[in-house]
Amino acid sequence: RASYAERFSHVMVDEFQDTNPLQNELLCLLERGNLFRVGDERQSIYRFRHADVGLFREHRASAAADGRERSITQSFRSRGEVLDAIDLVFEGLWGDEFRPLEPGPEAWSSEPRMSPCVELLVTDRHKGRWDDRFEAQGAEGVEPFGSAMRGVTPWRAAEARLLARRVEELTTRGPFSYGEVVLLLRATTHIGVYERALEERGIPTYVLGGRGYWSQQQVGDLRAYLAALANPLDELALLSVLASPFAGISVDTLVILASSARAAHRNLWSALGEIGAGGAGDDIPEADAKCIEAFVERFGGERAAAARISIETLIDRVVTGSGYDRAILAMPAGDRRMANVRKLMRMAREFEAEEGRDLRGFIDFVAERDLITEREGHAPLEAEDLDAVKLMTIHRAKGLEFPVVCVADLGKGGRExxxxxxxxxxxxxxxxxxxxxxxxxxxxxxxxxxxxxxxxDEEEERRIFYVAATRAQEHLVLSGATDLEKLSAPAALEEPMRWLWPTLAPGLAEMGARGEAREPYGHREVVVRCEVLRPEAVDDLLPAHDREPARPEPEPPGLEALTAPALAAVPVPEALPVSRLSYSSLARYERCGYRFYLERALGLPATGEARPAPRPGEANGEGLPGLVRGTVVHALLERLDPSRARLPEPEEVAEAIRVTGEPVREADVEELISMVAGFTGSPFFERLANARRVRAELPFAFTLDTKGGSLLVDGVVDVQAEEGDRLLVVDYKSDRLEGREPSVVVAASYSTQRLVYALATLRSGAPRAEVVYVFLERPDEPVAATFGASELPQLETQLLGVAEGVLAGRFEPSRAPHRGLCAGCPGQASLCVWGPERTQAEEPPPVGVVLGVNAG
Incomplete structure (x- = not known):
């Protein structure tokens, strides 16, 4: 304690009113008579974070007793008219404990831009009176405040419409710009109601903070689409996609699909595949059957391409290819909705720049960000200083100031x-x-x-309102709902408007739709402009065209928009740095550094059909594609328990094939079972069964120190087993050997992978690492290499040599291009130095170079 305390000559704590007991205890441990506390108990609004305003009061009282307290009550922010209104309200609430805010020297120096400077917009909160007023319209299914307010409590919809019209009067027809206005709310729960009310009057908005972004429909649609793309067995995600504009399938058909899939003990994706192949039953409408067929074809193609193109491109392709962009742009605030889509694309691009291409990882990243991010605002169309009305919570606005502050939703009561x-x-x-x-x-x-x-809680609610009101520099609008006919004294946690209006405008209950309240305060008078919205007189203050305003058409761009600005030449940038690699990344770099750079660093999508040329037996639809074959057999082996070998059932294999989107053939099922059976019958499988601890699909990560910093290398091993003084790493290979020796194939194609596995194992502390490759076509001939801990420096040097080109930013085209390597490359058409006579040539015979290792 003393060593820490002596480090600081003086300690100053700002916003001390928001500290909690534990924080205060830590501060007291540092104090040596040199702790300077700054705060305002009237702005203590973080009780939900365990802040205790009592701590501030105790320390202030102690300092006052010692003559060490100083108060600053002068406000340099607000006009005098605004300060008088705030003082009038809180002097009545807090009595003698309240110290009025004294106006600064500029508070009365100029005439206000609009007078009176304080406004009170009060809406009747009695739901029954609103229901009676619009009973006839409700019976006809007509929304009294427009379709955008469907499902919104009538008094809140009425308040939002009234406030939006007043903001329009202050800006479009008044002296203030949109960017000078802010709407502050106690919580984000109903922020969308006020945002829609403003936008429907043609007022641009900008939401700061809140959880609004993650709750936007288009963001949810895209998250569901990516989740289904990664795993079509995620039925919640798949159903969400089917119900969205991506597929446009009716709810009735979704119910039929889900019910029939459950009855047949099959997953929904398999059922969709049958319909996509033309097997729709009579109970599915023809229009929906066509939508399903189109979706299955498009979605299946995207799943096949998902591993080869960036997540940003996946989003862009589905948004543009399905017509989703046109659908959301046609909605109200379509530009904002589309900006939210672009924001998710930007998140994907930034994620891949740091983490590499990992669809499942991005889905988890977004879910985690949604969970832990307290305030994620809508995507901005411009910078935060754009000319738009801002909407935010009162907590978010703390410490800020605005020319015009509208405190909205003051009809919302507290929650006990x-x-x-x-x-x-x-x-x-x-x-x-x-x-x-x-x-x-x-x-x-x-x-x-x-x-x-x-x-x-009631005391803090009043402090929260104090913080909101004191954000205003020139003009303060207080908007909310209450029951003006309720005569009893306000109870704790009732709506703030209940105790607000009797102080500012005691005669409001007898006032008409519009009026002014004048209350004496000191030697001055507080003047408040009032509007009272009652159901029986709603047409006087909010006629039909204001209850559902027609959204104004945007003005056509002027001639200046047709003139392209002169642009300076852009200097050639340095190659983008790579800070994270996996074996597969290194392997792609070794095959072609230029394609690696285009796809990994620049994020360019693959073009056309990105599959390499098929192997013999795969052409003309015979046999599974190599990538699919490997995926399925790995999935089957992952479920295998070495202690009690059990061959997969044919239906289990068939289902694993269906998940990939490929058709199920009996020959493929038999071949895959045979591959698994061959492995379980091999001596090496018996060795695994006798190992001490066997783990499947084990992730790893380690760092390599480089001249420019560090490089993270990560990946996943198929199997790791403990065996005596060594760790055994096993990698299954489903490659077709076509007469080649397994050892030659390993040396030619997997030497870098073996190096990475050996390093990862030795870095984990194992004295010895044995890396074994098992080719399922010949499981009795495993290819093994053993490495000792003494070889660790040599192995690190070798791996740095392999990655040296990546680290140095050298991304050169392959010296041996061919069709299997270049298929789908984004640079093939016009960026690559090689012409089509080389990039479309047949693959040359494989030649391997054996990595120097100790056989074992």
Whole structure:
């Protein structure tokens, strides 16, 4: 403690009112009579983070007793008219404890741009009166406040429409610009209601913070699409995609599909595949059957290409290819919706720049970001200083200031914590007890704790409103709903408008639709412009064309938009750095450095059919493609338990093939079972069964130190087993050997992979590493190499030599191009130095170079 405390001559803590007991305890440990605390108890609004305003009060009282307290009550932010209104409200709420804000020297120096500077927009909160007013329209299915407000509580819809019209009057027809206005809300729950109300009047908006981005429909659609692309057995994701504009299938048909798939004990993707092949039943409408056929064909093609193109391109292809972009651009705020799509594409590009191409990884990354990110705003169309009305929470606005502040949704009441169990800070326990009659009642301790918590919450709600109101520089609009006919005194956690209007405008209940309230304050008068929206007189203040405004058409661009600006020449940039590699990345780089750069660093998508030329027996639809064959057999072997070998059932193999989107052939099923059977009958499988610990699909990662920093190398091994003083690493290969010796194939194609596996194993602390390749075509001839811990420096040097070209930014085309290597390369058509006579040539016979290792 002393060593830390002595490091600081002085310690200053700002926003001290928001500290919690633990933070305060840590600060006290540092204090040597040199701790300077700055704060304002009226701005303590983080109780949900365990902030305790009582700590501030205790320290302030202690400092005051020692003559070490200084108060600053002068405000240099707001106009005098705004400060007087704030002081009037809170002097009535907090009494003698409240110290009024004194206006700064500029507070009265100029005439206001619009007078009065304070406004009160009050909407009747009684739902029954609104229902009675629009009963006839409701019976006809007509939304009284427009289709954009469908499902919104009538009084909140009315308030949002009224506030949006007033913002239009202050901006479009008034002295303020859009960018000078902010709407502040207690929470993000209903922020979309106010955003839509503004946008439908042609007012540009910009949402800062909140969880609005992740809740946007287009973002959810794309997340579901990517999840289904990665795993079509994820039925929630697949159903979400089918119901979206990506497929456009009716809900009735989705119910039929899901029910029939469950009845047949099959997954939904398999059922879709049958319909896509023309097997739709009579119970599926013809239009939906055509949509399913088109979707299955398009989706299957995208799944086949997903591993070879960037995630950003996957999103772009489905959005443009399915017409999704046209569908969302035709909706209200279509440009904002499309910007959210582009934002997700940008996230994908940034993810791949750091992590490499990993669709499943990106899906998990987005899900984690959604879970832990407190405030993810909608995608901006411009910078944050664009000329648009901003919407944000009051907490987000703390410390900021704006010319015009509209505090909205003041009809939203607080929420009481109704937990059945509570533990107080001083250790008291409160619990809800069940009776023999099945009812429950709070214990005396719980009742006391709840009552005190309710009072504390109410006090903080008032401080939150204080923070919101004090953000205003020139103009303050207070908007909300309450029951003006409710005469009882406001209870704790009732809507803020309940206690607000009696102070600012005591005669509001008798006022007409519009008026002014004047209240004396000191030697001045607080003038408040008032609007009161009641159901019975709604047409006087909010006529039909304001309840559902016609969205104005955008103005056509002027002639200046047709003139392209002069652009300076862009210098040739350095090659993008690579900080993370896997074996597959290194292998792609070794095959062709230029294609690696185009796809990995630049993120260019593969073009056309990116599959290499088929092997003999795969042409004309005979046999599974090599990549699919390997994927399926690896999936089957992953489920294999060496301690009790069990061959997969034919239906299990068939289902594994269906998941890939390939047709199931009996010959393929038999071949795959035969491959697994050959391996389980081999001596090496018996060796695995006798190993001490066997783990399948084990991920690894290690770093290599380079001249420019460090390089992360990662990957996954098929099997790792502990055997005596060594770790055994096994890699299955489903390659067709075509007469070649397994050892020659390993030396020619997998030497770098073997090097990576050996390093990863030795880096884990194993004294010896044995890397074994098992070719399932000849499982009795495993290819093994053993490495000792003493060889670690030599192996690191070798791997750095392999990766040296990547680290140095050398991305040269392959010296031996051929059709299998160049198929689908984004540079083949016009960027590559090789012409089609080389890039479309047949593959030359394989030649291997054996990596120097100790046989073992």
């Amino acid at each position: 914590d109704d937990a059945a169990l509570r533990i107080s800070d001083d250790g008291r326990l409160g619990i809800r007890l069940a009776s023999l009659e099945g009812e429950a009642s709070d214990s005396a301790e719980l009742s006391q704790m709840k009552e005190q918590g309710k009072l504390d």
